[in-house]
């Protein structure tokens with residue numbers, strides 16, 4: 554190995570900023586960009602840590618290259634409808650309206666008809682402008698302000714500069730107020746020249762919005778894109794190629810071991826690979842990342858996250874805890890099966906209810922015939938009694 558001066562060839566945690574850390578997803582990328590350029594709405598759904606934001610940024614980069622005006626907001630930190638309105642306004646100002654920021658008068662003119670007047674700050678050094686709601690507006694109609702902001706987008710559209718806006722962590726809108734997403738359903742018809750991309754995790758919340766014909770705010774609003782795990786063969790190739798770029802190597806078996814330990818969750822695959830690479834750099838005499846480096850990496854990764862896992866576990870009812878451990882430790886095919894019921898010591902009804910609760914929290918899922926814990930690292934933690942203190 555070339556030693557510790559070589560940067561770690563893997564990346565985890567935040568969205569990937571550089572294409573070298575990004576693999577696969579070619580089809581999804583094409584779907585996203587073509588929709589964004591052609592004024593079509595998209596709903597992108599995936600569990601946490603599958604790579605939504607990374608994919609969205611890559612799509613936005615392509616859209617920019619092709620002359621599109623686009624931007625992204627995340628509702629993750631919003632707690633009120635007013636904050637949603639503010640975040641959207643800032644996102645529009647920074648993203649699709651970005652090219653106007655150097656033209657102060659024109660920039661301000663665009664916001665003139667908003668029902669709550671925003672305040673502008675112009676930076677004489679850069680010529681750039683920023684915008685916010687400054688004074689308190691206790692009785693403002695913030696849903697109306699959201700409508701105003703999205704309407705601004707439609708006016709920005711030009712033939713050679715199609716407008717789009719990505720709203721990441723959209724499920725948060727439903728958590729703030731269950732009917733807040735309805736504002737967007739009503740809006741999409743008003744802004745035919747804009748592509749809105751609604752992205753979200755928390756599958757059950759997104760599913761309610763997307764699939765419920767009667768009450769779903771995103772029902773029939775756009776093309777649904779469900780992000781799956783990255784296929785094992787693609788990820789294995791990626792892991793091995795990156796090991797090479799990092800001055801070492803990785804056998805196919807070792808790469809598969811990483812993928813399996815992570816249950817294929819993209820973030821966790823890269824996290825384990827990152828740590829295994831670190832382990833391997835402790836032994837410069839070795840020419841590869843070995844399976845024992847991977848075992849050590851998994852142990853360390855589980856250890857790092859044990860507080861989070863403990864909190865998740867503590868928040869569950871006893872029957873849910875029992876079922877989660879059972880799924881992690883044994884082969885469970887039927888939740889209401891005799892064997893499962895006997896192991897859990899609860900009624901059929903209680904077991905089914907517990908399973909539904911765990912599914913809603915994205916903790917377990919049915920994978921073919923078997924029930925599995927979604928996170929491979931959580932599964933490892935549940936299997937190890939010493940970790941569960």
Ligand SMILES: Nc1ncnc2c1ncn2[C@@H]1O[C@H](COP(=O)(O)OP(=O)(O)OP(=O)(O)O)[C@@H](O)[C@H]1O
Pocket residue numbers: 564565566567568569574575576577578599600601602603604605606607608754783819820821823824
């Ligand atoms: N296409 C990809 N190829 C390889 N690794 C990826 C890819 N997409 C995501 N990852 C891995 O997943 C990690 C998380 O990515 P990202 O933040 O985009 O996911 P997310 O679904 O938006 O997560 P969150 O639910 O936390 O917002 C990245 O740091 C990277 O390790």
Ligand SMILES: [Mg+2]
Pocket residue numbers: 605606607721
């Ligand atoms: Mg994200």
